[in-house]
Amino acid sequence: MKILVTIKRVVDYNVRVRVKPDGSGVETEGVKMSINPFDEIALEEALRIKERGEAEEVIVTSIGGNEVQQQLRTGLAMGADRAIQVETDQPVQPLTAARILLKLVEKEQPGIVFLGKQAIDDDCNQTGQMLAALWGRPQATFASKVELADGKATVTREVDAGLEVNEVDLPAVMTSDLRLNEPRFVKLPDIMKAKRKPLETLALADLGAEPAADLVATAYEPPPKRGGGKLVASVAELIGELKNKGLL
Amino acid sequence: MAKVLIIGEHDGHNLNPATAKTVQGASGLHIDDVDVVLFGSDLDAVAAQAAAVAGVQRVLTVTHDDFAHPLAARIAPEIAAMAGDYSHILTGSTTLGKDLLPRAAALIGVNQVSDIMEVLDARTFKRPIYAGNAIVTVQVPEGAPVVGTIRTASFAAAGEGGSAEIVAAEARAEDPGHTRFVRVEGGGGDGPDLASADIVISGGRALGSSDNFAVIHSLAKKMGAAVGASRAAVDAGYVPNELQVGQTGKIIAPDLYFAIGISGAIQHLTGIKDAGTIVAINKDAEAPIFEIADFGLVGDLFEIVPELEKAL
Numbered sequence A: 001m002k003i004l005v006t007i008k009r010v011v012d013y014n015v016r017v018r019v020k021p022d023g024s025g026v027e028t029e030g031v032k033m034s035i036n037p038f039d040e041i042a043l044e045e046a047l048r049i050k051e052r053g054e055a056e057e058v059i060v061t062s063i064g065g066n067e068v069q070q071q072l073r074t075g076l077a078m079g080a081d082r083a084i085q086v087e088t089d090q091p092v093q094p095l096t097a098a099r100i101l102l103k104l105v106e107k108e109q110p111g112i113v114f115l116g117k118q119a120i121d122d123d124c125n126q127t128g129q130m131l132a133a134l135w136g137r138p139q140a141t142f143a144s145k146v147e148l149a150d151g152k153a154t155v156t157r158e159v160d161a162g163l164e165v166n167e168v169d170l171p172a173v174m175t176s177d178l179r180l181n182e183p184r185f186v187k188l189p190d191i192m193k194a195k196r197k198p199l200e201t202l203a204l205a206d207l208g209a210e211p212a213a214d215l216v217a218t219a220y221e222p223p224p225k226r227g228g229g230k231l232v233a234s235v236a237e238l239i240g241e242l243k244n245k246g247l248l
Numbered sequence B: 001m002a003k004v005l006i007i008g009e010h011d012g013h014n015l016n017p018a019t020a021k022t023v024q025g026a027s028g029l030h031i032d033d034v035d036v037v038l039f040g041s042d043l044d045a046v047a048a049q050a051a052a053v054a055g056v057q058r059v060l061t062v063t064h065d066d067f068a069h070p071l072a073a074r075i076a077p078e079i080a081a082m083a084g085d086y087s088h089i090l091t092g093s094t095t096l097g098k099d100l101l102p103r104a105a106a107l108i109g110v111n112q113v114s115d116i117m118e119v120l121d122a123r124t125f126k127r128p129i130y131a132g133n134a135i136v137t138v139q140v141p142e143g144a145p146v147v148g149t150i151r152t153a154s155f156a157a158a159g160e161g162g163s164a165e166i167v168a169a170e171a172r173a174e175d176p177g178h179t180r181f182v183r184v185e186g187g188g189g190d191g192p193d194l195a196s197a198d199i200v201i202s203g204g205r206a207l208g209s210s211d212n213f214a215v216i217h218s219l220a221k222k223m224g225a226a227v228g229a230s231r232a233a234v235d236a237g238y239v240p241n242e243l244q245v246g247q248t249g250k251i252i253a254p255d256l257y258f259a260i261g262i263s264g265a266i267q268h269l270t271g272i273k274d275a276g277t278i279v280a281i282n283k284d285a286e287a288p289i290f291e292i293a294d295f296g297l298v299g300d301l302f303e304i305v306p307e308l309e310k311a312l
């Protein structure tokens, strides 16, 4: 079985993103970029499945310009066997991303496609579900535990009510939640080794995925600021303030 | 054809408050024709509740054993089959809404607008990106229905007093047979629901253990509050995952929020930006939580929290 893991290049989660003064977007120039943390978790899970002998190959893929090769190399250094860049200089929105991934799925025939539950830049939380719909296969989203047996996966999912367990037939789409695992650290020799692993680049046009009508972003603005508060010196003062506001 | 379809959420007994909030969010579209569709195996009780939500014209009940537990793979094709009759298809941004609606959107062939926080007009919306560090205004292209999730923390629940017609509808799709519900664990705590509570008391890594978390539970009980937590507290196993507040947990808007022993990481703050009043208790006067707290108290939580509970 092959596992296909998607990797999105995003602004590192430690960066405090700012809206450009003219409202045309967010400042990403010179900002540290990383693998979307959820995708790192998805990759870690795929690697563990392979290390248990339940999969033969882990492929990482990213849709984007040549800069995404950096994140794909990191994925290879973590342990993926090969990488596929789908090259485009345009940002792709979730439905288009899902249509592109479907083409890759048809080509590679993976048993599992593992995505992050959301990308931390656009926070859309859509791509995995959309891919599953187009593929006509199960989706096990927000996974915090994955067990495989007999062509099926038993997946524990983080939902509002607690933990929901679903059983899905393979092939299936899965999306990772934070508590699925803790990704490994990449060691220097692995980075060297990753340089020799195959990284294939496909032109978006060659895949023949039809782009979807995009949502159009017309303005960006910073979020409303919360008025600065004040420090209180004691529990009694705190209770007084809350009573004043009618909260107690 | 301006007509809104809202996918209602329920547990078989009660309508989830997210549904009335979605109805409220949809009111900004200024479209009078609003249907709520419910999928379930026994819908009498929840249909009556949905019919009472002000602003709803019709409640469509699709009753089938397949819907005893909502599965996105089963329900999404139902929504896609109904889509032709509607200009807008909405649901709350709960975990069910997030799981289900993108699957339906892909079948319909449209991108989804996730986490709508403001409706500017029938096709223009504001939504948060980058963990709420920026707000983007997005326009949905003409020619296809608007499919979106409503960020429930941005809207109050629509009132009661409605008297919608309840109409039984047939399931139109088949069970794809590849996805099965097994069980759900957790939940069922005795306090109020975290997502809709008026007061929420959250504890962080500083609590140190699930035993120590008792000081938070005890204060919450005294105040009739729901208990929440930071990711660090959940990861460490002090409390179950459904109590996590933040970018990847629950986004909440209580009237009063206590952040106790929580540093105030951006991912946590995302979850509480819409809280009415934020109180922070932290021993580090430099903790970022104090930058957004309305009232801050610097000191050891293990002294302050019991003192607070006693003084109330």
Ligand SMILES: Cc1cc2nc3c(=O)[nH]c(=O)nc-3n(C[C@H](O)[C@H](O)[C@H](O)COP(=O)(O)OP(=O)(O)OC[C@H]3O[C@@H](n4cnc5c(N)ncnc54)[C@H](O)[C@@H]3O)c2cc1C
Residues within 6 Å of the ligand: A006, A007, A008, A009, A025, A036, A038, A039, A061, A062, A063, A064, A091, A092, A093, A094, A097, A114, A115, A116, A117, A118, A119, A120, A121, A122, A123, A124, A125, A126, A127, A128, A215, A216, A217, B138
């Ligand atoms: C209105 C609008 C305007 C935009 N404008 C711009 C812009 O001007 N510039 C810009 O750079 N971006 C822009 N974007 C962002 C870009 O289009 C997003 O990548 C897209 O919306 C996908 O959202 P997401 O990554 O949050 O998806 P999610 O559904 O949250 O992603 C879930 C998972 O899907 C996978 N995935 C998603 N995208 C990729 C990818 N490209 N490669 C590999 N895996 C992937 C990852 O595993 C990820 O964890 C815009 C988005 C919107 C909605």
Ligand SMILES: Cc1cc2nc3c(=O)[nH]c(=O)nc-3n(C[C@H](O)[C@H](O)[C@H](O)COP(=O)(O)OP(=O)(O)OC[C@H]3O[C@@H](n4cnc5c(N)ncnc54)[C@H](O)[C@@H]3O)c2cc1C
Residues within 6 Å of the ligand: A013, A037, A038, A120, B203, B204, B205, B206, B229, B230, B231, B232, B233, B244, B245, B246, B247, B248, B249, B250, B260, B261, B262, B263, B264, B265, B266, B267, B268, B271, B281, B282, B283, B284, B287, B299, B300, B301, B302
């Ligand atoms: C992709 C991603 C998503 C994330 N999503 C979320 C999310 O949804 N929700 C979330 O919460 N986090 C999330 N995080 C994690 C977040 O970045 C922080 O790591 C986390 O919120 C820290 O939790 P904390 O404040 O409890 O712990 P810490 O940052 O360790 O803070 C503990 C605080 O307690 C104080 N303290 C210690 N002892 C005492 C005492 N005796 N009395 C009083 N104060 C004391 C300390 O001064 C400190 O400020 C996410 C991270 C990533 C990368």
